[in-house]
Every structure is written in C-alpha cells, then in structure tokens.
Amino acid sequence: MKAYALFFMLVLQASFAQKEVKHVVYFETDEYSIVETERYRLLLFLQEIEGIDIEKISIYGFCDDRGSDSYNLKLSQQRADAIKEVFSNNEITESLITNVDGKGEVLLKIVKEDDVQKIRGLNRKVEIIVAPYDPPRPKVVRKNTTDKLLSKRLKVGDKIVLENLLFQTGYSYLIEDSKGKLDNIVEALQKRPDVYFSIEGHVCCTNGDRDAIDRKTNIRNLSFARAKYIYDYFVSKGIDKDRMRYVGLRRRYPLGGLPENDRRVEIRVTKILDK
Structure with missing residues (x-):
C-alpha cells in the first residue's frame, strides 16, 4: 500500500x-x-x-x-x-x-x-x-576538462573556458555543485606558476553587448562581478595576485547554443615565464 x-x-x-x-x-x-x-x-x-x-x-x-x-x-x-x-x-x-x-x-x-x-x-x-520543455535538452560535453587543458602546452593568447562552472542565474556566485570543480582548476593553476592570465567574465541573453544586472547589488556589472568572484576565490586558495587580473566582457563574445554556454568565465593566457 x-x-x-x-x-x-x-x-x-x-x-x-x-x-x-x-x-x-x-x-x-x-x-x-x-x-x-x-x-x-x-x-x-x-x-x-x-x-x-x-x-x-x-x-x-x-x-x-x-x-x-x-x-x-x-x-x-x-x-x-x-x-x-x-x-x-x-x-x-x-x-x-x-x-x-x-x-x-x-x-x-x-x-x-x-x-x-x-x-x-x-x-x-x-x-x-x-x-x-520535454524531453530535456542535451547538455554540452567537451572532451578536455579545464585542468587537463592547463597541463598542456600553452601560448600567449590561448583561451580556456572554465568548464562545468555554473553560475546562479542573475548572480555572481556558483551553484553548490560547481565549487568542487573550481578546486580542481585551482590545483591545476598551482602546478603552472609560469602561467599569467586574465579572468574574463561573460553573460548570456542581454540585448547587444550590454552587461546584465547583478541581482545581489542591482548594478549592471554581472560579467565583471563573476570574474571578480573567481579572482577572489583563486586568491583565497593561494594563487599569486600578480599572476592574474579580471575583467567583465559583458555579452561581446557569445558562443551560442544553450544559455549556460555564455554564462561563463574564461582564462586568457597573458604571459608565460621561461622555465
């Protein structure tokens, strides 16, 4: 029964x-x-x-x-x-x-x-x-995870999407399941102290290249706030501040497809020290 x-x-x-x-x-x-x-x-x-x-x-x-x-x-x-x-x-x-x-x-x-x-x-x-929508849409799957890409040969200008980091819609913080994945990226960056980089935040779905509003602050700087969130997290885990900067790129570079593709943060290599 x-x-x-x-x-x-x-x-x-x-x-x-x-x-x-x-x-x-x-x-x-x-x-x-x-x-x-x-x-x-x-x-x-x-x-x-x-x-x-x-x-x-x-x-x-x-x-x-x-x-x-x-x-x-x-x-x-x-x-x-x-x-x-x-x-x-x-x-x-x-x-x-x-x-x-x-x-x-x-x-x-x-x-x-x-x-x-x-x-x-x-x-x-x-x-x-x-x-x-029913049935649910398939999720985007890529072959290389971010930490594996960071272990490969890199050059200045390379961009790496921080995979599987899902932001809460309208906010600059990650959903709970993504925080463990961010720790994997921290570990990979700690193994590559020669890599200097820019943290670039993006948003989806706004008109043109406008930024979205951060619901927490009610300020139209969500892409910037997301990049700073990642920057602050890296700093808290011991990544040298001198290796990185952060910037919000609004919706200038949409990837298309599912909204979460554009609700993202990327790392762009700015310098590689000679070993």
Whole structure:
C-alpha cells in the first residue's frame, strides 16, 4: 500500500512538472514602469523558474477599459516590453521568449459600483506564461576538462573556458555543485606558476553587448562581478595576485547554443615565464 502511494505521488509530481507556470505583474494607471513591489515579485518568480527546462515564454500586456483603443494597444505593448527587458537583464535567453504582445484593454464586466476600481486594477497587468520543455535538452560535453587543458602546452593568447562552472542565474556566485570543480582548476593553476592570465567574465541573453544586472547589488556589472568572484576565490586558495587580473566582457563574445554556454568565465593566457 505504501509503495502504491509513493508511486502515485511520483506520478503527480511528474505531471505537475510539465504544467505551464504563470505569473502576473500589475501596473499603475497609465504607467508601464514596474513598481518596486511588483519588480520584487517578478524577480522571485525568475528564481522559481531557474530549475525549469523552458521551451518558451509568452508575455501578454493588458490595460483597463479606459482610454482609446489605440492608446490602450500601445500602452499594453509597452508593459509587455518592460517585462521582456527585465527577463533579458536577468539572463533569460531571448530565443525562449516567443510572444511579447500588447492585447489592449480588458473589457469591464458588469459588477457592483464599489468593485469597478478593483476590477480595473486587476486588468492593468502583464501575464507571463512559461511552458516547460520535454524531453530535456542535451547538455554540452567537451572532451578536455579545464585542468587537463592547463597541463598542456600553452601560448600567449590561448583561451580556456572554465568548464562545468555554473553560475546562479542573475548572480555572481556558483551553484553548490560547481565549487568542487573550481578546486580542481585551482590545483591545476598551482602546478603552472609560469602561467599569467586574465579572468574574463561573460553573460548570456542581454540585448547587444550590454552587461546584465547583478541581482545581489542591482548594478549592471554581472560579467565583471563573476570574474571578480573567481579572482577572489583563486586568491583565497593561494594563487599569486600578480599572476592574474579580471575583467567583465559583458555579452561581446557569445558562443551560442544553450544559455549556460555564455554564462561563463574564461582564462586568457597573458604571459608565460621561461622555465
């Protein structure tokens, strides 16, 4: 009986995982800027969907029943665009956002006079629909790990992607499973004191070559913050400061493919001492 109950719960969890996830952002009258309370709720929602393998995201803007059709259509589109910008600033890849549409006004239903303002407030909104992807996409696999590459013959200008270091979306710190892999890289660098290098941070999914916003500080310098995170970790493990520097390269050099390919840090060899 217990085994059957466990099986039933697993089936329910699996079916729930495949359902669409929805969120609503509300706006003030005649405004498309996001108020702080709604922005905070939206950022919490972005954290909630980090573990979802997303197939597509739809963003739909709406207005209340006041104003002309053309005005409401424009305002609803501006609200949808404002939400899309938050997604882009927080490293949600734009290729997943398949719809960003302003739908205009939501007609006022017949309600009691006392409820009119409440209904209008609920109609000034953007609806976000996140559809999960099934089956999951394959992960990128490369033949050489970072520590093996560091043991090979290197020359000035060589770039090495720090493999399997996954950053928390929107933040400059690594997920827990990646910290052990970073220690392997430290060990490899300790064996190569002749290699001087630059630590180069990158982000995914922003417009053009803009940097993303670091959710911890609310500053648009996430690629820089990620590079400094790695630098500080290396220093804490005894890597000589004189061997390295750090820089944020924003989204100047996207690799494409999965978002985590661009949510990365690279080492670029700047000098090799004669042995």
